[in-house]
Amino acid sequence: MRTNEPFALWTWGFKVFCTFVCVKKSPSQRHRQHKSPEWFSLPKMSQNLPKGMGKTVAGLAVAVAAVACAGAVVIVSRRIRERGQRAKCLAILDEFRNLCATPVSRLRQIVDAMVVEMHAGLATEGGSRLKMLPSFVDVLPTGDEKGLYYALDLGGTNFRVLRVQLGGKEGRVIKQEYEEVSIPHKLMAASGQELFEFIAKELAHFVNREGDGFRPHGNQKRELGFTFSFPVNQTSINSGTLVQWTKGFTCDGVPGKNVVQFLEEAMEKVGLKMRVTALVNDTVGTLAGGRYWNEDVMVAIILGTGTNACYVERADTINKWNGLLPKSGTMVINTEWGNFWSSHLPKTYADEGLDADSVNPGEQGFEKLVSGMYMGDIVRRVLLKMAQEAEIFGKPIPPKLMQPYTLSTPHMSKMHGDETRDLRNVAKVLKDAFNITNTSLTVRKIVYMICDVVCERGGRLAGAGIVGILKKIGRDGTGTGSGSWGQGKNISCKPRRTVVAMDGGLYEHYAKFREYLQAAATELLGEEVSKNVVIELSKDGSGIGAALLAASHSPSPTRNTVDSTIA
């Protein structure tokens, strides 16, 4: 074992030295020594050496002993250096943990900052970093929808195409099918036309494979709900301009333009006959999908590659809204909370570096702390600091550790979920992601702890964000929100159940993230109130939600004309 190396060398050196001493001893002394451990028997051999050889052997023994001792000194000093490096790593970890701390007092400040920013964003255009975009969705699905609808969900690393046959209250979802297509990396930086043509072609292939059990209702044209999960300034239920790309997309020519037009032109080019009936954000789609099954759904959150939130707002509180107030009196607001910022948010050197190197410096601050696209890279940046300042992985610094995004959030969650005694999953990920091998258990423990710190911060901040929205609509138990649904207006009412529909690979697959999020929400709301707040995974709800919104906003005769208030 490595820890015995210097001792073994000392011992060996000492043995050689004793051998030399024994050569010089009297026969009687030598006799006594024969009862000693085996390694003292060496002198016997030297008795038969020719004259003069004794001195040579003695000299050799002294030399060997000296080398052994020197070796021991080297190892001991290496051990001391390693200890120093480990102490440095632990100091870096400690400092990072302190910078990331999210005690409940800080979370409360973040909740309040979120509420303030939500008000400001609703008051005036550009009034806050929170864009608080009206979605034009003032009717949510009720269950009465009928017919065949398509959905296209674009918003991250993959896009999904989906068709669904709706059978009204009785039949509900009669049949649905979907396919997932990954977006070639180079298309994320290609022109807008190239990106949308690729999507239209894949959609056309999918439509061509429409099988039995799918049929339009009467003369209904094929209609599409388009989930486009980037910040959009909605101009109607089926048009909207892209504010800016996020999540690594940089396609030319699209910001400032109507994205539905891009899609429709591409569909025409590939000969696909389909009408876009609803343009929605994935959060709005998730809200609609959740509401279809559960009328207590008031908020929807996405925690995947990126993060966002939407909720049902009282239309008369949207001061910046210039149009007629919707009949329902309510409107779904897309907060675009990925861009939320507050000085209370814990930010570190790793976050600053990540932001500076990103395609959108200064933007999406909350998303960069919380979402799947970034958390893995934050871990990598802390490891890189440890490699540079404390040689945690020895010399030279492993080249892959210096490359951004070599450590993904799924990598991070695999390490963080490692329950083996020797943290062998951590070792495996370090090998897979960075080609780092031969790590000690101490190093693996440090890596694990960094994952824990980044995950805890992200999960707790997301939990605080949710409580911020609940507070804004009066469902946080304090009775202070602006919503007509809180206890503030009617204190004698029993608290209403509120369901938060949640979607996204980060929340779905990262168990510890989910636990930290839930724990923070419960801490902030208190045990009693949190019993009435349920976070429900609504897997792929945004796809079917977009199809449902295409149905509830369809101009065809199947349109749901029920005046369904959505509160």
Ligand code: ADP
């Ligand atoms: P998108 O957000 O791209 O629409 P998803 O909702 O499926 O897609 O989320 C995918 C993201 O979720 C990935 O980019 C990754 O960041 C995160 N993710 C997926 N699997 C895991 C996992 N096992 N652990 C942690 N994060 C994960």
Ligand code: MG
């Ligand atoms: Mg998604």
